Amino acid sequence: MFTKRIILFGGKGGVGKTTCAAASAVHFSRKGERTLVISTDPTPSLADIFELGGTPEGPLAVGENLWLWELGMEEIKRMWRRKFGPEVYEVFSAFVDIDYEEFTSFITSVLPGLAEEFMVDHIRELCRRGTYDRILWDTAPMGQTLGLLRTPSMLREHLRPAPRIYSRLRLGERTRRPLLEILRQWEILSQQDILFLQEEVEICLVLIPEGLAVRQLERIERELKHYGLRIQRLILNGVILRGSSEFLEEKADQQRVYGSFLKERYSHIPMNEVPWLPYEVKGLNRLSEVAEALFSEQGREDRGR
Ligand SMILES: Nc1ncnc2c1ncn2[C@@H]1O[C@H](COP(=O)(O)OP(=O)(O)OP(=O)(O)O)[C@@H](O)[C@H]1O
């Protein structure tokens, strides 16, 4: 059902992003695709869902054709430091007298969106290397994900006047490149990242059939549009199939109102439904059950575009 190699699972806290990303990963790996499920949530739960009992460092094989990578904030910062630290330091140390270690730990913790932009860049790099046929990208709750999506274009806007201001300044100890050129490179990098998001990443929004989630959808769609991005698939998770008690019946009736509204209002976005299961989704068997609901013909509420 997904059309791109990289699928980003976004949505509000606790709606089932990680569950759906993990279940999709199980599905693709069983189809024989080399699959990576990667989390960039600073408080990740992917390893827990796969019952690993700890966070692995780097991609870990968790099944045939299936790798899991949970990137915590510390690892993201470390990787950023390795890849971009020296160059950014070189630019900043032209103005400020600061020690390298102090500088990178300061900048990775305070600059908004830096880790997020790095993540986009990191996933783009993974995609370019071609090690995996499919990458399922489990993100942080929506507020932070929107920050992530916003970062490349925000950086681009901020960098725009920079070359004019600093064009005369030359740096050079390490790279011997003029500052202007370094900044231009950064701008290109941001542009590539946003283009990558626009063209190669399929944005899948997970939501539950409740009023608040449905009301937030409009705002999310608007924000994404602002950055040339759009929701390409909706997953309606936690759908009560039938009520076996008065309580559940009532709950199911309420959900149906929102389900119908979504189908009508967002008829341009394909939507899948996942039933609410009577247990926590943990381990391969239960993930398979969610995958089955997501990918099987019957479970599919795929109305195309
Ligand atoms: N269809 C479902 N049926 C039953 N339980 C579910 C279903 N989907 C998710 N859950 C449970 O709901 C909880 C939250 O799911 P999950 O961790 O996937 O959400 P999330 O959106 O990734 O959360 P966070 O925003 O905290 O990262 C988990 O305990 C999971 O097992």
Ligand SMILES: [Mg+2]
């Ligand atoms: Mg999660």
